[in-house]
Structures are given as structure tokens and as C-alpha cells.
Amino acid sequence: MKKIQVFDPATGEQGTTFAADLEWVGQQGYLVERFNYASQPLVFSSNPVVKRELDSAGDAALPLIVLNGELALSGRYPSRDEMARWIAGAPLPASECCSGGRCCG
Known part of the structure; x- marks a missing residue:
């Protein structure tokens, strides 16, 4: 499944516009996940991409x-x-693009 993850700072400050934009992304078929550094620090440290950036x-x-x-x-x-x-x-994940070992064109 297509996914966008947002790793918010501890303050979690973002406007209502961004929240509405994320809702729109979800309506486009994406799974949207949000994590807050203050309340979910283990999620940050267990994600290699996030850990590398931090x-x-x-x-x-x-x-x-x-x-x-x-x-x-x-x-x-x-x-x-x-x-x-x-x-x-x-790009679409292989499970959505390919069938029977052949990719669609």
C-alpha cells in the first residue's frame, strides 16, 4: 500500500492547512500515519530513515x-x-503493477 508518514516534532505545531492536506492525501488512496516525538519516541528511533536524519x-x-x-x-x-x-x-509497488510475473506497461 502507498504510504506517507509524518514525524512531527514534540511541539507538533502545524496549521489546519497541513491537516487538511494530509486528509486530501488519504483521499488519493494513501495510508497516512502521523507520529509525535514527545508521545511516540520509540517509533522515531526504530525507523532507520528517521533515525539517520535525527x-x-x-x-x-x-x-x-x-x-x-x-x-x-x-x-x-x-x-x-x-x-x-x-x-x-x-512508483506503484510491484504488487499493484505486476501480475503473473510480468509488469504492466
Whole structure:
């Protein structure tokens, strides 16, 4: 399944616009997951992408946006336009593209 994960800083400050944009992403068929550093620190340390960014940049890396397991953005929240571009360019997982060992074209 296509997935976007948002790793929020402990303050969790984001506007209502971003929350609405995430709802829109969910309506496009993506699983949306959000995690808060203050209440779910183990999720941050157990995700290798997130851990690598935090080890490198510290709290300045937050928020982190992970799209289908890959780092999409760090240090700020994306706009809806950015997320729309990610969705349009995101490859389908093999389970959705391939059938009988052959990929659709």
C-alpha cells in the first residue's frame, strides 16, 4: 500500500492547512500515519530513515516526511502542491503493477 508518514516534532505545531492536506492525501488512496516525538519516541528511533536524519541534523530535521519508506522532506511541512507532485511521481509497488510475473506497461 502507498504510504506517507509524518514525524512531527514534540511541539507538533502545524496549521489546519497541513491537516487538511494530509486528509486530501488519504483521499488519493494513501495510508497516512502521523507520529509525535514527545508521545511516540520509540517509533522515531526504530525507523532507520528517521533515525539517520535525527542523528545527522538533530531536532532541526523535524518534521520529517517519509513517502513509501523513502525520505521526502525534512525540516518543514510540505505544501499540497509538493505532495501532489510526489503522489503523481511515486512508483506503484510491484504488487499493484505486476501480475503473473510480468509488469504492466
